[in-house]
Amino acid sequence: MIEFSAIDAARKICDGEITSEDLVRACLDRIDELEPVVGAWIHLDRESALEQARAADERHQSGLATGPLNGVPVGIKDIIDTADMPTENGTVLHSGRTTDHDATLVGLLREAGAVIPGKTVSTELAVYTPGKTANPHDIMRTPGGSSSGSAAAVASFMAPLAVGTQTNGSVIRPASFCGVFGYKPSFGRISRHGVLRQARSLDTVGVFGRSLGDLALIADVLICFDDRDPAMTPVARPEIARIMADAPPVEPNIAFVRTPVWDKAEDGTKDAFRELLDHMGERVDVVDLLPVFDDAHAVHRRIMSAEIAHSFATEYRDGADRLSDQLRALIEEGQNVSAADYEAALEQVAVLSSDLEGIFGDYDAIMTPPAPGEAPLGLESTGDASFNTIWTLCGTPALNMPVLQGVDGMPLGVQLVSYKGDDARLFRTARWLLEFLAG
Numbered sequence: 374m375i376e377f378s379a380i381d382a383a384r385k386i387c388d389g390e391i392t393s394e395d396l397v398r399a400c401l402d403r404i405d406e407l408e409p410v411v412g413a414w415i416h417l418d419r420e421s422a423l424e425q426a427r428a429a430d431e432r433h434q435s436g437l438a439t440g441p442l443n444g445v446p447v448g449i450k451d452i453i454d455t456a457d458m459p460t461e462n463g464t465v466l467h468s469g470r471t472t473d474h475d476a477t478l479v480g481l482l483r484e485a486g487a488v489i490p491g492k493t494v495s496t497e498l499a500v501y502t503p504g505k506t507a508n509p510h511d512i513m514r515t516p517g518g519s520s521s522g523s524a525a526a527v528a529s530f531m532a533p534l535a536v537g538t539q540t541n542g543s544v545i546r547p548a549s550f551c552g553v554f555g556y557k558p559s560f561g562r563i564s565r566h567g568v569l570r571q572a573r574s575l576d577t578v579g580v581f582g583r584s585l586g587d588l589a590l591i592a593d594v595l596i597c598f599d600d601r602d603p604a605m606t607p608v609a610r611p612e613i614a615r616i617m618a619d620a621p622p623v624e625p626n627i628a629f630v631r632t633p634v635w636d637k638a639e640d641g642t643k644d645a646f647r648e649l650l651d652h653m654g655e656r657v658d659v660v661d662l663l664p665v666f667d668d669a670h671a672v673h674r675r676i677m678s679a680e681i682a683h684s685f686a687t688e689y690r691d692g693a694d695r696l697s698d699q700l701r702a703l704i705e706e707g708q709n710v711s712a713a714d715y716e717a718a719l720e721q722v723a724v725l726s727s728d729l730e731g732i733f734g735d736y737d738a739i740m741t742p743p744a745p746g747e748a749p750l751g752l753e754s755t756g757d758a759s760f761n762t763i764w765t766l767c768g769t770p771a772l773n774m775p776v777l778q779g780v781d782g783m784p785l786g787v788q789l790v791s792y793k794g795d796d797a798r799l800f801r802t803a804r805w806l807l808e809f810l811a812g
Contacts, residue, residue, distance in 0.1 A: 377533060382444075411509050412505035412525075413522040415491075415493065415522065418458060442482065475567060477601065509528045510784060513751070515751065518756075536591075538578050545743045545771050550784065554774060565578060574719065593612065611796050627736060628739050633670070637757060641746055676715065681704060748783055769791060772799060773786040
């Protein structure tokens with residue numbers, strides 16, 4: 374039962390084949406079994422989860438209207454406010470922090486009938502310093518970050534779905550390391566109201582699941598305009614699941630892009646993608662980014678450090694000695710970014726995004742590695758996010774698909790990227806690619 378995808382679980386609950394209470398109990402048993410070694414959860418409320426499951430079953434059995442996630446467990450990253458559980462943001466400075474309201478996205482999940490059993494581990498203030506989580510495939514390796522617990526919970530079958538966030542590579546990278554599907558939507562598509570603010574120009578809510586359909590299911594619930602998030606605009610919902618189910622009108626064109634950090638890719642990653650390109654043949658072209666992208670990582674760093682310094686000014690002022698050395702140094706770096714340099718960096722994003730239009734005018738998606746390689750050994754770092762940086766900076770939607778394997782037998786993903794706002798076509802292209810690879 375714990376191995377059901379979210380789509381299968383939702384359907385079986387709707388058809389009366391299983392109850393939400395049975396599913397939630399199975400997930401809680403799995404948590405009891407693996408949590409001591411994986412450490413995916415920072416807060417878990419078993420009784421509340423079972424009460425929510427019973428309520429979902431009662432709604433269904435009474436013939437009342439139910440949402441698309443009725444009775445399905447969803448893990449919530451511990452930087453996202455929940456009215457009934459602490460939100461401690463991965464830092465001792467916020468230990469015991471509670472709030473009397475749900476984040477917008479949590480309210481949407483509850484409206485859709487989801488069961489929220491607890492909060493998953495985040496790195497310190499969702500930046501670099503890891504929490505307690507280990508990779509379920511090898512507990513001596515990092516699960517990635519900052520959405521460490523969310524990726525690990527889905528990978529270890531503790532929950533079929535989980536929510537995370539990405540400011541650099543915090544959804545796509547851990548999805549790759551943990552061997553699950555991950556989705557970072559276009560910037561401004563899922564509300565961040567009630568979510569810890571790191572860098573307002575970059576922060577994006579994302580999701581983890583066991584299949585592409587799982588991601589579409591929860592994305593269609595969460596993509597909803599909220600005027601309390603200034604990054605959002607009132608545009609039509611993309612209807613990802615519906616469009617993903619349609620066959621592409623023509624066979625998609627895919628560009629393989631190495632990006633300026635290709636030299637960081639491990640030999641096993643280069644070999645795996647070389648074999649993938651050979652297998653795809655004429656269905657993929659190798660495309661190089663223009664030289665203007667050579668500075669993209671520096672631009673992202675300048676924006677991120679400056680905005681993090683602003684967002685965490687109170688934490689730095691009142692508790693710098695209780696921040697990690699790495700976070701403290703990043704805040705101090707951001708404090709030294711001049712207003713002129715910050716504004717210039719923001720202006721450069723528009724230039725980079727415009728140049729990407731040229732690629733997406735000819736191709737449906739970009740294919741590129743989601744990380745340098747397999748999850749690194751050691752839990753003192755969450756790994757290198759540089760293969761995600763450009764796409765986060767430009768606000769494009771990205772998917773991780775766990776279709777490759779590294780030389781050590783660990784998961785190795787394929788990152789697929791499309792033009793900003795074109796999330797549904799990205800899913801449709803991804804479905805086509807998965808079917809092609811499976812065939």
